[in-house]
Amino acid sequence: MIDKEFDVVIIGSGAGGGTVAKELAALCRDGKRVAVLEWGPRFKESDYTGQELEMANKLYFEGGGFLTRDKSMTLAFGKAYGGSTVVYTGTSLTLPRETFHRWGVPNLDYDDLIRRSRKYLQENNVHLLPEADINDNNRLFFEACKKLGYRVDQFPINVKGCQGAGMCNLGCPNAAKQGTHRVQLPEAERNGVTVISNCRVDRLSEHTCYATVTDPGVGHPSAWAPGDYRIRARVVVLAAGAVNSPALLLRSELPQRLPALGRYFTCHPALILVGQHPQPITNYYGHPKSYYCDEFVDSKKFLLETCMYFPFVTAKNLAGFGPEHSALMAAMDRLQMILVLAIDPARPENRVTIDRQGNPVVDYHLSEDIMDSLYESMKVCTRIFFAAGAERVHAPASHKFLIEAGEQDRLDTLITRDQMKPGKISISSGHLMGGCRMGDDPATSVTDAWGQVHGMPWLYVADSSLFPKAAEINPYVTIMALADRVAERIKERGRELLN
Amino acid sequence: MSSVLSTEHRSFIVALARRIVPATAQLDAAGEAKFLQIIEAAIASRPVMVQRQIGLFLSVLRWLPVLRLAGALDKLPPARQDEVLRWFQEAPVPLVRKGFWGLKVLIYMGYYSRPELLAMIRYTPSRHGNQVLHAARAGAGSGSLTQDHHD
Numbered sequence: 001m002i003d004k005e006f007d008v009v010i011i012g013s014g015a016g017g018g019t020v021a022k023e024l025a026a027l028c029r030d031g032k033r034v035a036v037l038e039w040g041p042r043f044k045e046s047d048y049t050g051q052e053l054e055m056a057n058k059l060y061f062e063g064g065g066f067l068t069r070d071k072s073m074t075l076a077f078g079k080a081y082g083g084s085t086v087v088y089t090g091t092s093l094t095l096p097r098e099t100f101h102r103w104g105v106p107n108l109d110y111d112d113l114i115r116r117s118r119k120y121l122q123e124n125n126v127h128l129l130p131e132a133d134i135n136d137n138n139r140l141f142f143e144a145c146k147k148l149g150y151r152v153d154q155f156p157i158n159v160k161g162c163q164g165a166g167m168c169n170l171g172c173p174n175a176a177k178q179g180t181h182r183v184q185l186p187e188a189e190r191n192g193v194t195v196i197s198n199c200r201v202d203r204l205s206e207h208t209c210y211a212t213v214t215d216p217g218v219g220h221p222s223a224w225a226p227g228d229y230r231i232r233a234r235v236v237v238l239a240a241g242a243v244n245s246p247a248l249l250l251r252s253e254l255p256q257r258l259p260a261l262g263r264y265f266t267c268h269p270a271l272i273l274v275g276q277h278p279q280p281i282t283n284y285y286g287h288p289k290s291y292y293c294d295e296f297v298d299s300k301k302f303l304l305e306t307c308m309y310f311p312f313v314t315a316k317n318l319a320g321f322g323p324e325h326s327a328l329m330a331a332m333d334r335l336q337m338i339l340v341l342a343i344d345p346a347r348p349e350n351r352v353t354i355d356r357q358g359n360p361v362v363d364y365h366l367s368e369d370i371m372d373s374l375y376e377s378m379k380v381c382t383r384i385f386f387a388a389g390a391e392r393v394h395a396p397a398s399h400k401f402l403i404e405a406g407e408q409d410r411l412d413t414l415i416t417r418d419q420m421k422p423g424k425i426s427i428s429s430g431h432l433m434g435g436c437r438m439g440d441d442p443a444t445s446v447t448d449a450w451g452q453v454h455g456m457p458w459l460y461v462a463d464s465s466l467f468p469k470a471a472e473i474n475p476y477v478t479i480m481a482l483a484d485r486v487a488e489r490i491k492e493r494g495r496e497l498l499n
Numbered sequence: 500m501s502s503v504l505s506t507e508h509r510s511f512i513v514a515l516a517r518r519i520v521p522a523t524a525q526l527d528a529a530g531e532a533k534f535l536q537i538i539e540a541a542i543a544s545r546p547v548m549v550q551r552q553i554g555l556f557l558s559v560l561r562w563l564p565v566l567r568l569a570g571a572l573d574k575l576p577p578a579r580q581d582e583v584l585r586w587f588q589e590a591p592v593p594l595v596r597k598g599f600w601g602l603k604v605l606i607y608m609g610y611y612s613r614p615e616l617l618a619m620i621r622y623t624p625s626r627h628g629n630q631v632l633h634a635a636r637a638g639a640g641s642g643s644l645t646q647d648h649h650d
Contacts, residue, residue, distance in 0.1 A: 053612035164629030285628035423596025
């Protein structure tokens, strides 16, 4: 066991950890030692090949197919220097006021959260793409929503020099996406923060992290040699994401009982839906995600976003098999895609636990209300595809593999609720939230509104596990805003915590 | 890499793949080996418990038809095999549906993640996608959207 000592240790380097690292780098000027421990590798530019399976295995836990306990859904979360910011599409929305009010966290102020969010929008070069860079897949969605009278808006995105590779979810091969691996972490390192990649934190005890450094054979070698480490720190900031942060706390010897730990997990259960056009469209050239439709967030609890996925992901999201499946797959250049995100309620029974080996296990029940939302979304998306000019649509809960344009007046009989069967319908998630939720009651929350774990002034959380309920939008900007608060609190309490 | 699947399960996956993605029948020996290698690597990367569940489900899928149809799945006529697979896909027991979904995912992974396939399914992305996009918009790329844009 090799011993190390720091003033602050940050576990995880994604939207939360990267933000805290950059903000706390100022402490290094006063001689404080700050380290980031990141499970994943620090990739070389040449590692971003754009090959689907290779990159999924490099960048995601379990290749992006982490199964929930009942195997109804797969979860995708990143493992890299930069965490999931390496693999998101860079869509940059701030938390809606109504959602904030539903969160109901005492001592959390909306205007303060938005002020901090804007700081990161600026820092990450967030802007709207010019019309010339918007491809048919996105444009057709926008025009169809307008035609149908649905509210539709353009996503601001955080790119610099985007060349439209369309491979955001496989790590941008052009270094355009402004994740923490491009912005906050390099700045933190320039100012004295140490980042240790390939470093898995196994457990915590008071002021101590027990970690293992490995050599995965990809990316830059870790700054530390492979081996077991005991790292002492005055303050520990946990930012390992909504699955791994609660799991790490559950594996640890903590002095305080935390009954809400791991609970109230939400994840925007998602469908990928496909329409086929009679002619090739530009779909995988250009940025994949330009528009969203929030028309149905309040009434039917789902959000629609444009998307364009890769062949394997597309194949697994189609229900059915055989010649008709193959025929649709053989026309990748004619496919229009929509991502549906269900707005799921935070329920205590949806939770992260650990197995006997200490590995995370996610219990998540796709309840009837969520399946209702996804079912309704399928009919809405089918209408959007046809309004966009698609000649046929694949709705996984349809009695037919493909619904033809001439059948659109029969959607209620072709797409039926009884066909919404987990296992038949492929459901996935990339927005993992909750498990260390903020609040003031230790019975129903894990941290206070500043991310400090109840009863443990040396331990903070700074990632999406803080969310008390679903974000109802893509979450990274809100994670950064909350992490900014956490860093500020640590700095404010520096004299008490760090001396 | 040592095999995580028995010879019997490997053969059964190849037979099953013919029904899920008929074009797997056209794979040459090297292509089939690559297809199986991708699937085995995916299984090997999963927890041991999941590996066992996959093995168990392969056996269930293969042998369950014996009870009603007097033959292992891969010994039935193709149309009958498809009927059985559709039953698994729609099965009243969620775990059966999910198990079948998992096998389909492995087969799709083995087939659709091979770079050599991509042009055949008209998927030819480019690191410089905006150039193709702008050319298409200008009309210069008309009809060439799915031609060679590999980088």
